[in-house]
Structure formats: C-alpha cells, structure tokens
Amino acid sequence: NDDPEGDTSVVTKTKSKTKRPPLYKVLLLNDDYTPMEFVVLVLERFFGLNHAQSVEIMLTVHKKGLAVVGVFAFEIAETKVAQVMDFARRNQHPLQCTMEKE
C-alpha cells in the first residue's frame, strides 16, 4: 500500500481463479430429406453413441427440430461439426450440424 501521507489505504486482494475451458454444445438440425438411417450412422460414427442412443437422438431431432448431441471443448466441438458436415456433403444430404457456447 503506497501511502506516503498516511491518509489513505488501499488493500488489493488477488483472487486465484482456476478457469475451466468454456464448453460448446454440438447440435444436429432436422431437415426433410436426410434419411433417418444416415443420421443414425453419423451419431454412431462421430459421437461414439450406441445404436439405441443414436436412434433416440435422431428421433428427438426429427420430432423437435434439433437436439444436443454432445458437449465438448471448442476444438473438439469444431472437429465434430466439420466431420459431420463433410460426411453429409460427400453423401449429398442437407444435414446441418452446428455448435454454440453452453
């Protein structure tokens, strides 16, 4: 505390904050054309989900319009989105996959 006149006093406390990396939700969007089996394959292949979980999430997207497929650190979420978009494009399906900060 720099206080040459002795008339003020400032106490500064530094907080030791442990910052966790922000997490990102990866979302799958519904459309009218991508076959259900293709979406199930995407969920199994890129998100490591079993067949039953994949069918369940696919049907949620189909009924509700979208669903969170998983929550990941930025780079991992980015990679998943790119893999899904690339796989859909190569197979000429309009399937859309996006990410958003949690």
Ligand code: TYC
């Ligand atoms: N709505 C599609 C159909 O009826 C199936 C579908 C499900 C498409 C999920 C995209 O993310 C999706 N064939």
